[in-house]
Structures are given as C-alpha cells and as structure tokens.
Amino acid sequence: MVKFLIFRGERGEGAFKEYEVPYQEGMVVLDGVLYIQSRFEGDLSVRWNCKAAKCGSCAAEINGKPSLMCKTRVEHLSQPIKVEPLRAYPHIKDLVADTSWNLRTRRKIIKDVGFKPRKDASWIMKDEDIEKGREFRKCIECALCLDVCHVLREHQLFDKFVGPAYLVFSAYLETHPMDSVDRISWLKEEAGIMYCNITKCCTEVCPEEIHITDNAIIPMKERVADRYFDPIKMLFRKITGK
Amino acid sequence: MERVFATSRRDIWWTETLGSAVVFLGVILYSIVRALEGKFFEWGPYVSPLYSIPFDTAWISPAVFTMWVPAGYRITCYFCRRVYYRSIFADPPACAVREFKRNYKGESAFPYILLNIHRYFLYLVVIFVFIHWGHAISAFFRWGENGSVKFGMGLGSLLILADTVLLTLYVLSCHSLRHILGGGSDFYSAERMGKIKYSLWKFVSRLNERHGFFFWTSLLSVAIADFYVRAVSSGAINDIRFF
Numbered sequence: 376m377v378k379f380l381i382f383r384g385e386r387g388e389g390a391f392k393e394y395e396v397p398y399q400e401g402m403v404v405l406d407g408v409l410y411i412q413s414r415f416e417g418d419l420s421v422r423w424n425c426k427a428a429k430c431g432s433c434a435a436e437i438n439g440k441p442s443l444m445c446k447t448r449v450e451h452l453s454q455p456i457k458v459e460p461l462r463a464y465p466h467i468k469d470l471v472a473d474t475s476w477n478l479r480t481r482r483k484i485i486k487d488v489g490f491k492p493r494k495d496a497s498w499i500m501k502d503e504d505i506e507k508g509r510e511f512r513k514c515i516e517c518a519l520c521l522d523v524c525h526v527l528r529e530h531q532l533f534d535k536f537v538g539p540a541y542l543v544f545s546a547y548l549e550t551h552p553m554d555s556v557d558r559i560s561w562l563k564e565e566a567g568i569m570y571c572n573i574t575k576c577c578t579e580v581c582p583e584e585i586h587i588t589d590n591a592i593i594p595m596k597e598r599v600a601d602r603y604f605d606p607i608k609m610l611f612r613k614i615t616g617k
Numbered sequence: 618m619e620r621v622f623a624t625s626r627r628d629i630w631w632t633e634t635l636g637s638a639v640v641f642l643g644v645i646l647y648s649i650v651r652a653l654e655g656k657f658f659e660w661g662p663y664v665s666p667l668y669s670i671p672f673d674t675a676w677i678s679p680a681v682f683t684m685w686v687p688a689g690y691r692i693t694c695y696f697c698r699r700v701y702y703r704s705i706f707a708d709p710p711a712c713a714v715r716e717f718k719r720n721y722k723g724e725s726a727f728p729y730i731l732l733n734i735h736r737y738f739l740y741l742v743v744i745f746v747f748i749h750w751g752h753a754i755s756a757f758f759r760w761g762e763n764g765s766v767k768f769g770m771g772l773g774s775l776l777i778l779a780d781t782v783l784l785t786l787y788v789l790s791c792h793s794l795r796h797i798l799g800g801g802s803d804f805y806s807a808e809r810m811g812k813i814k815y816s817l818w819k820f821v822s823r824l825n826e827r828h829g830f831f832f833w834t835s836l837l838s839v840a841i842a843d844f845y846v847r848a849v850s851s852g853a854i855n856d857i858r859f860f
Contacts, residue, residue, distance in 0.1 A: 439625030439713055453627045462713075501806040503815045525709040530721040552804035569725035573698045576712035589792065589825060593695050596733075597796035604733035 378455035379407050381419070387466040393455060404458060405433050405444035408470070420469035428582055431517025434461055435470050441519040441580045461518060463528035474518050476533055480541050481516075487565065490548050493555040504552040510590055511547035513583040516540055520577035520587055526570045536567035539577035539587045546591035549598070563599045568592065621707075623715040630711040638704035640833070644840050648688075651843055652680035658843075660850035662759050663773040664752040665843040666780050669745050683745075687839075690742040693735035695792045696832045736793040746781075746788055753781035772857040773849060776842040783835035790824035790831050 377398050380391040394415060396407045405423055412419040423433040426445045433444040436459045438452055449456060464472035492498075520539035526532050537545070545566060548554055562568045577587040585591070601608055611617075624630065651658075651667050655678030658668035665671075669683045691697050702708045709716040724730055756774040759767050788794065799818030805811035824831075848854045 436625065436713070438627045441713060457625055457627075459625065496804065496807060503805045503811075504803070504807075507803070523712050525716060526721065526723065528713070529709065529716050529718075532721070550803050552807070554803070567723075567725065569730065570721075570723035572702050572708065572723045572729070573695050574702050574709060574712075575699050576709070579712055586826075588695075589828075590822075593792045594796060594800050597736075597793060598801065600733045600736065601796075601801065604730070605736065 377402070377407055377449050379411065380455045380457045381408065381411060381416075381470070382459040383416075383419070383469055385466070385468045389469075391457065391459075398449070402449045403445055404435075404437055404442075404447045404449060404452075404456060407449060407456070408444060408458060420467070420471045422471050429515060431515040431519075431582075434517045434519050434522065435459065436462060436522070441522045443517060443519070443582050446582055461522040463522040463524070463531075464518075477516065477518055477521065477540070480537055481544065484537070484541060484544060484548075484566075488545070488548070488556055488558040488561045490551065491555050492553045496553060498553060500552055507550040507590070508547050510585055511543050511550075513585055514540060514543050514547075515583060517582060519580040519582065523576045523580045524571075525574065525576065526567075526572075532567070532570060536570040537565075539571075539592065542566065542568060542571070542595060543585060543587055543591045546595050549595065559598055559602050562595055563603060568595055568599060571596070619715050621715055621717055622710060624711075624713055626711075626713060630714060634704050634707075634710050637700050640837070641700055641704060644836050647840050648684070648843075651847070652684050653678055655679070657847040657850040660773075660846055661856065662756045662769075663771075663777060663846045663849065663856075664756075665846040666749060666752070666777065666784075666839045667843045669748050669752075686738065686741045686745055690735070690738035690788075691832075691836070693732045693738055694832065695735070696829045698732065699829075700832075736797065739788070739791055739793050739797075742788055746785055749781045749784055753778045770859045772859075773842075773845050776838070776845050780835065780838035780842040783831060783838045786824060787828070787831035787835040789821060790826075790828040791821075792825065792828070795821040795825055 376395045379394045379396060381394060383389050383392045394411045396410045399406070405426060408419070408421050412421060421433070423445065424430040425432070428443050428446040431443070434441065435444050436442070437444065437447050438457050441461065444458070458470060460466055460470050460472040461474070464474050464476070467473050518540065521527055524539050526536045527538050545558060545562060548556070549558055571592050573588055573593070575588045578585070578589070581587055648667060658665040658680070659671050667684065668680050670679065672679050703710060707716055724732055756777045757768060757770055759769050761767055795818060798821055799814035802808055802811065802814050802818070805815040808814065849856045
C-alpha cells in the first residue's frame with residue numbers, strides 16, 4: 376500500500392487528509408490521486424490531461440517540491456506522499472490553483488512585444504540560426520518554474536515580474552533569427568528581468584530540462600546589460616549613433 | 618503565517634545551503650587573512666596564485682593591489698550569485714523553502730544592480746589568466762646557480778598548474794564571455810563573421826554547462842595551491858620534488 380496525504384479544502388482553507396492506495400509497478404503520483412478520486416473522494420478536484428508529461432496540467436507540489444504528478448514515480452518518494460496545490464497561486468479547491476495569470480501574461484507579451492518577422496531576410500534558415508530557440512520551444516508552460524520562483528512564490532510580485540516561463544518565451548522570440556522586435560527595454564521595465572536573482576530553482580524543477588537560468592534568463596540579462604549597464608557601449612552608441 | 622525556513626520538503630535541503638556557506642566563507646576568510654599577511658607567497662619557482670603580481674612593498678601586502686580583480690570577478694559571477702543569495706542571504710535559502718519577508722527588489726536596485734559590471738571584471742581577469750599561466754609554466758623551471766635553467770617538477774608545480782587550468786576553464790565558461798563572443802547574435806548564417814561567432818558561442822556554451830563545477834574547484838584550488846606555497850615558503854614543510 377502507498378500512503379498519501381492530500382490537501383483538501385477551498386480558497387486556502389483546509390487540511391491534509393490521509394489515504395491508502397494499493398501499489399502497482401510503475402505507479403506515478405497521479406495514479407494514486409485518481410484512484411483516491413474514483414474510490415474515496417468523488418469531489419476531489421485535480422487538474423490533469425495527457426498523463427504523459429507533455430500538457431503540464433497536473434503540476435502540484437509533491438513532498439514540498441513542485442513536480443508533475445504524472446511524471447513522479449511513487450517508489451522514489453518517502454511516505455506518506457504529501458500532495459498539495461501550487462502555492463504561489465491563489466488556491467481554488469483541493470489540488471487546483473488559479474493559474475489564469477499565466478494565460479494573461481502570455482497574451483500580454485504577444486500583444487505588446489509579440490513576434491514580427493523581418494522583411495530583409497529569407498525564411499530559409501540554417502541549423503545554427505535556430506539552435507538557441509530549439510531548447511525554449513520545449514517549454515510546456517506547466518508553471519512549475521513559476522511556482523518555485525521565489526520572486527512570485529514568496530514576494531508575490533506578479534505585477535512586476537513575468538517569471539521564468541515567460542522569460543523563456545521572450546528569449547525564444549528575442550533569439551529568433553527572423554524576429555524584428557526590440558524588446559530589451561520591455562525586458563527591463565515591463566518583464567522585470569532584473570528581479571531575478573539567479574538562484575536557479577526554475578531550472579531545477581523544469582520537467583523538460585530547459586536550462587532556464589543559464590540559457591534564457593542570463594543571456595537576456597546580458598542583452599539588457601549591453602544597453603543599460605555598460606558605460607563603454609553606451610558611450611560608443613552615443614558617438615556612432617548606432 | 619508560516620515561519621522562515623518552513624517547507625514541506627522531505628530531503629535534507631539545508632545541507633547544500635550550509636555546506637556552500639561554510640566552504641565559500643571559509644575560502645573568503647582564508648584569502649583575506651593570507652592577502653593581509655603579505656609574506657610567504659614565493660618560494661623557488663613557485664608563486665602563490667593569491668599573489669598574482671608578487672612585487673615587494675614594505676608597507677602593505679602586494680595582494681591588496683591585485684586581489685580585488687579575481688574577487689570582483691567572482692562576486693559578480695552569475696553562478697556565485699546563486700551561491701551567496703542562497704547560502705548567505707537566504708534569498709531563498711533553498712527552492713520552495715520560506716524566506717525572510719523583505720522589500721524585495723532583486724537585482725533591479727542598488728546595491729545588487731552593480732553586479733551588472735561583471736563583464737568589466739571579466740576583461741580584467743583575462744589578463745590575470747595569462748599572468749597565472751606565466752607562473753604555472755615557470756613553476757616547472759628552476760634557476761641554477763650559474764644562471765642555467767633546469768626543468769623540474771614538484772608538488773607545487775602540479776598544484777599551481779591545476780589551479781591555472783581550473784581558473785582558465787572557469788573564465789572560459791563564463792556567461793558574459795559567451796554573450797560577448799557570440800551569444801548576442803541571432804542570425805549567424807547572415808551575419809558578418811557569423812560562423813566564427815557561432816563556433817565560439819557553441820564552445821563556451823558547452824563549457825558553461827560545467828560553470829558551477831569550475832567555480833567551486835577553482836575556488837578550492839586557489840586556496841590549496843596558496844596553502845602549499847605558504848607551507849614551503851615558511852619552512853613548515855619541504856617541497857616534495859618529483860625530479
């Protein structure tokens with residue numbers, strides 16, 4: 376048997392309730408949660424979809440670590456397995472948190488600094504031109520990185536910082552060879568990239584193993600530094616007008 | 618309201634935080650003490666890596682004039698920031714662990730906004746890498762009494778060489794270097810010198826995956842090499858010569 380502690384409650388109020396589920400080889404946390412839902416608690420709220428670690432719907436905190444329930448094998452966990460909703464977000468019910476901020480943020484990025492193709496280059500691109508973006512395209516927007524990011528989780532700066540997932544999205548747009556939009560000042564002023572203090576928790580929890588901090592956030596910070604924090608480059612631009 | 622350091626994590630998360638703090642602060646403290654000591658930094662062919670330019674001054678340690686460069690490079694280093702934000706400032710102490718409530722501004726305001734000068738320390742530290750290679754090579758040669766030069770190797774030669782190699786890898790894997798050499802480009806096939814930029818970006822990116830490893834090992838190797846040079850120079854031990 377596998378022991379689970381599942382958070383039950385609404386709008387942040389509630390408590391952990393213990394359940395026992397029969398163990399099956401290869402069992403993941405989502406199997407246990409769905410078993411509990413089908414056998415003991417018909418009204419247990421849980422968000423899930425593909426059960427293949429590709430949709431990102433079943434993000435939750437398992438033994439305190441933001442993880443995908445469908446990708447976390449129970450034999451790797453100490454029992455009772457504690458499952459709770461993503462804590463950075465407002466709680467709705469049981470294991471479901473209100474992640475609608477994610478969609479609003481993505482829409483806003485597309486509206487404000489979305490992709491606009493350049494007209495002076497061909498769409499025929501070489502491998503080296505799309506290599507950077509290939510990693511960023513793996514993002515499934517599961518929100519694990521957003522949940523673990525202390526800027527959002529602890530300091531709740533949702534209005535000032537777009538968070539790791541959307542910095543990955545921005546890095547994808549920014550590094551696209553056909554992109555023509557200048558989003559450096561947006562990264563600094565609107566996306567709040569300087570709020571990130573490089574503690575790399577986002578990278579640690581990413582189920583797609585994207586090197587979020589090293590390959591998306593730091594390169595974008597370097598581009599911001601080029602424009603705003605490099606006195607020699609600033610002087611050079613002033614002199615040459617470039 | 619949950620208390621600071623509260624978490625549902627079951628692993629011993631604080632070991633990494635505490636271990637990093639002990640090693641990091643230990644090396645900083647040792648380096649400051651050694652830099653202020655102002656002696657026992659040279660012996661035979663060996664020069665301590667903490668004393669990159671070992672000139673003689675009667676009134677102040679020569680390390681004071683040079684150590685701010687590698688120290689500044691490390692303090693502004695992206696990986697090092699992760700280390701001290703977690704281990705020293707507990708901001709956060711570890712992932713998904715509660716931290717102190719504060720008016721958080723990250724690196725968007727003073728003083729942390731100054732960390733953006735990392736690239737300038739990079740330019741300076743590259744000069745030091747060449748100086749260290751000079752010391753590493755000369756650590757394998759001894760001057761004879763009649764002015765002849767003799768190839769030889771002691772434990773100090775190997776420690777200084779290892780430190781130089783690790784420092785070189787630490788600098789070559791730098792995020793800022795990657796950006797400067799080619800990371801700032803997006804359309805390599807259409808840009809001037811795009812192929813070279815792409816190759817350099819790719820090369821540094823590969824090393825960059827081990828940047829944290831090179832940070833820690835080069836930090837320790839500096840202290841170990843200096844400790845050995847001090848021990849030999851002060852007469853505490855005899856140099857272990859291989860040939």
